Amino acid sequence: MPKLQESNLTETAVPLDTAATRFRAWQEMGFDANRCPVRNVLDFIGDKWSTLILMSLAGGPRRFNEIIRAVPDISKRMLTQTLRSLERDGLVTRHVFPTKPPSVEYRLSQLGRSVLEPLDRLVGWAETHFATITRARQQFDANVIDEATGALTQK
Amino acid sequence: MPKLQESNLTETAVPLDTAATRFRAWQEMGFDANRCPVRNVLDFIGDKWSTLILMSLAGGPRRFNEIIRAVPDISKRMLTQTLRSLERDGLVTRHVFPTKPPSVEYRLSQLGRSVLEPLDRLVGWAETHFATITRARQQFDANVIDEATGALTQK
DNA sequence: CCGCATCCCATGAGATACTG
DNA sequence: CAGTATCTCATGGGATGCGG
Numbered sequence: 001m002p003k004l005q006e007s008n009l010t011e012t013a014v015p016l017d018t019a020a021t022r023f024r025a026w027q028e029m030g031f032d033a034n035r036c037p038v039r040n041v042l043d044f045i046g047d048k049w050s051t052l053i054l055m056s057l058a059g060g061p062r063r064f065n066e067i068i069r070a071v072p073d074i075s076k077r078m079l080t081q082t083l084r085s086l087e088r089d090g091l092v093t094r095h096v097f098p099t100k101p102p103s104v105e106y107r108l109s110q111l112g113r114s115v116l117e118p119l120d121r122l123v124g125w126a127e128t129h130f131a132t133i134t135r136a137r138q139q140f141d142a143n144v145i146d147e148a149t150g151a152l153t154q155k
Numbered sequence: 156m157p158k159l160q161e162s163n164l165t166e167t168a169v170p171l172d173t174a175a176t177r178f179r180a181w182q183e184m185g186f187d188a189n190r191c192p193v194r195n196v197l198d199f200i201g202d203k204w205s206t207l208i209l210m211s212l213a214g215g216p217r218r219f220n221e222i223i224r225a226v227p228d229i230s231k232r233m234l235t236q237t238l239r240s241l242e243r244d245g246l247v248t249r250h251v252f253p254t255k256p257p258s259v260e261y262r263l264s265q266l267g268r269s270v271l272e273p274l275d276r277l278v279g280w281a282e283t284h285f286a287t288i289t290r291a292r293q294q295f296d297a298n299v300i301d302e303a304t305g306a307l308t309q310k
Numbered sequence: 311c312c313g314c315a316t317c318c319c320a321t322g323a324g325a326t327a328c329t330g
Numbered sequence: 331c332a333g334t335a336t337c338t339c340a341t342g343g344g345a346t347g348c349g350g
Contacts, residue, residue, distance in 0.1 A: 015271045015276075018275055019210045019213035019271050020215075022210065023207075027225065037278065037282045040285065041281035041285055042200065042277065045201060046202065048194075051193050058178065088292055088295040088296070089292060090291030090292075111288075117280075118273065118277040118279070120170045121170075121272075121277075122273040123192065123193060124177075125270055126195075127192045129269070130195065132245065134195075136245030140245075
């Protein structure tokens with residue numbers, strides 16, 4: 001296999017190339033899972049709630065039950081858990097006010113605010129291509145069914 | 156609660172604000188899960204392998220076993236599954252060559268290439284703040300332990 | 311009001327063995 | 331080579347009830 005050319009890029013494929021370069025860099029580092037940012041840092045996007053919570057906190061500090069009401073269907077258990085993990089990563093800070101009954105406020109840290117920019121781009125991409133992807137899925141599923149029934153009728 | 160001001164932004168808080176605005180827009184739509192792009196489209200970031208596969212395909216078309224070798228620890232089962240789901244979403248296309256034995260090539264679609272830009276930004280963020288987050292985690296865990304032992308010794 | 315503990319189920323994902 | 335099939339186990343996450 002010929003070596004990939006790292007320079008000589010005249011196309012508009014820059015993000016494509018930086019992604020590819022990044023990937024190869026990890027490969028050459030032996031892909032140590034402990035050092036792979038994708039695996040170690042991007043977990044919170046994966047889980048069901050973190051992104052929504054971060055976005056709701058983008059509007060300003062929120063109290064526990066405010067977030068409960070803002071984020072649909074989240075349970076207290078999962079909200080607690082997710083907030084803890086965001087706090088652990090330093091994206092969210094927790095402030096307890098000794099009122100009666102006590103109230104707790106969550107807000108984005110500097111780091112948490114900094115992730116909103118790339119995150120929002122991705123969410124923007126998702127919104128932009130939402131319809132396209134939905135159609136792609138429907139078409140794919142229809143084909144799968146067609147092939148299956150086609151195989152059946154051929155029997 | 157006073158209405159948030161959507162204009163009148165002199166700070167550098169633009170992404171923060173667009174995220175907040177987007178979030179409120181979803182809220183006002185009743186947060187129909189079927190219409191929430193975060194929940195419906197961003198799943199593939201969540202799963203363990205999609206991001207890595209997309210990044211490896213950023214370097215050009217790859218065959219099944221090439222990806223197996225490129226992505227560490229992925230099993231054939233999970234690679235098949237993940238590729239199917241990426242294909243279903245229209246991010247990846249599959250090309251079968253009737254050689255002997257048959258070979259199959261995967262490549263990014265136009266849509267797949269388009270997601271690489273926002274995705275790469277996020278990955279870049281992850282790389283940039285990897286060390287910070289790692290430290291935040293260690294400190295958080297240390298505090299948790301301190302508090303626990305502190306509580307114990309106080310008894 | 312905020313959060314923890316427990317129980318329980320659905321899904322994710324590895325290991326292994328088998329096919330066109 | 332490029333998958334499928336099956337088994338199995340770990341994790342995610344909902345429901346509920348208690349406690350400060």
